[in-house]
Amino acid sequence: MVFAGGAIGTGVRHGLALAWLDGPLATLLVNLTGAFALGWLLGAIGRHADPRATHRRLFLGTGLLGAYTTYSAFVVALAGPGAGALDWATALASLPLGVMLAGAGLRLGHPDA
Secondary structure, eight states: OHHHHHHHHHHHHHHHHHHTOOSHHHHHHHHHHHHHHHHHHHHHHTTOOSHHHHHHIIIIIIIIIHHHOOHHHHHHHHHSTTOOHHHHHHHHHHHHHHHHHHHHHHHHHOTTO
16 A cells, blocks of 8 residues: 555656656645645544544555655755755745644644644
């Protein structure tokens, strides 16, 4: 389940990078949309104990969204010799904004949470 979802998530992220989304702001956008989607997913199906929900969480959450988001891209950008202020600003903004958007997605996916 994780492998199949990961293959799709990687393909989506790569397709976006080829189309027009590349660079620190694009990475931030992808990570924030992925954080929101993961929050929503966990809110919507995270508390279900049936095997289908477990498979959906593995496929969509760990696989697809795990591969779609690219938090490691910040590490690569910041470790490189050309790291600039925009790289640092987007990396530093990514964590708090991602947590806030994941919380918003969780609330939307499960309003009683």
